[in-house]
Amino acid sequence: MDLCDLSVIRTLLEEHGLRMQKSLGQNFLIDPEVPRRIADSVGEADEVLEIGPGIGCLTAELCRAHPRVTAVELDAGLIPVLAKTLAEFDNVRVIHGDILKTDLPSLFSPGSRVAVCANLPYYITTPILMELIASPVPFVSLTVMVQAEVAARFTAPPGGRDYGAVTVALGAYGTVKKLFSVSAGHFYPAPKVDSAVVQIVPRETPLLAEKERPVFRSVVRAAFEKRRKTLANALASLPHGRSKEELGAILSSLGFPADVRGERLSPEDYASLARALFPQ
Numbered sequence: 652m653d654l655c656d657l658s659v660i661r662t663l664l665e666e667h668g669l670r671m672q673k674s675l676g677q678n679f680l681i682d683p684e685v686p687r688r689i690a691d692s693v694g695e696a697d698e699v700l701e702i703g704p705g706i707g708c709l710t711a712e713l714c715r716a717h718p719r720v721t722a723v724e725l726d727a728g729l730i731p732v733l734a735k736t737l738a739e740f741d742n743v744r745v746i747h748g749d750i751l752k753t754d755l756p757s758l759f760s761p762g763s764r765v766a767v768c769a770n771l772p773y774y775i776t777t778p779i780l781m782e783l784i785a786s787p788v789p790f791v792s793l794t795v796m797v798q799a800e801v802a803a804r805f806t807a808p809p810g811g812r813d814y815g816a817v818t819v820a821l822g823a824y825g826t827v828k829k830l831f832s833v834s835a836g837h838f839y840p841a842p843k844v845d846s847a848v849v850q851i852v853p854r855e856t857p858l859l860a861e862k863e864r865p866v867f868r869s870v871v872r873a874a875f876e877k878r879r880k881t882l883a884n885a886l887a888s889l890p891h892g893r894s895k896e897e898l899g900a901i902l903s904s905l906g907f908p909a910d911v912r913g914e915r916l917s918p919e920d921y922a923s924l925a926r927a928l929f930p931q
């Protein structure tokens with residue numbers, strides 16, 4: 652069964668009395684080359700976690716390329732469809748649930764190398780990625796399809812308009828690379844914008860200790876909430892007890908002018924700044 656064939660998709664949905672649900676970000680891939688390429692990009696893993704399998708076109712490719720696949724799908728109507736479309740594979744389990752409410756560590760054995768792979772629902776791309784990078788599961792890689800402009804934000808270098816709190820959070824977690832673009836015509840229904848596949852590979856040595864993360868997050872959030880202000884002014888709202896002059900001196904000690912703006916600091920700079928402001 653070609654799960655990227657539009658008439659197959661329509662027939663499967665019709666047989667199960669389903670319609671595409673825009674509110675769940677349902678844009679299914681209709682070019683078999685794309686799921687194949689995504690599955691091949693994942694790299695070595697014992698298990699792959701897929702978020703939002705839809706009718707299973709990427710899931711099937713993941714099952715062919717990897718030893719074990721766990722797919723979490725929110726739409727209850729798609730569960731019996733997946734039972735049919737993935738019937739030939741004995742290395743997959745499909746879980747009905749919301750990925751944001753799923754206890755991820757309970758899904759995998761300790762020591763197992765788990766990769767994430769997904770054509771993400773666009774309405775919650777960032778919350779899902781924030782949840783994944785905060786998870787105690789030591790993922791080996793995250794390979795995800797996102798909207799092209801979101802990919803540009805994820806991979807932006809410091810200094811530009813696209814660089815923001817999410818870029819810093821992902822950069823603190825690992826290296827973020829755009830793998831390839833996918834135009835809107837490769838989806839049904841076609842979204843208004845193009846997409847891109849990005850891959851995030853966690854740092855071998857984490858930039859932040861567990862206990863440093865909450866402070867790091869609040870410093871980054873404060874810096875970008877008021878990004879038109881200087882960083883020293885934006886940070887004035889945090890309970891660090893420093894005067895603006897003291898903040899300026901800390902920034903100078905990190906090699907920045909006292910009136911630097913938040914978008915110029917790298918994730919490493921933010922880690923140093925958070926440590927200087929809130930020594931633990």
Ligand code: SAM
Pocket residue numbers: 675676677678679680702703704705706707708709710723724725726748749750751770771772773775
């Ligand atoms: N993987 C399929 C493909 O590539 O054609 C479908 C991708 S579609 C962009 C996103 C999928 O995520 C849909 O099947 C949708 O029902 C599912 N989804 C949406 N919100 C979800 C959530 N919170 N948890 C798990 N799955 C979700």
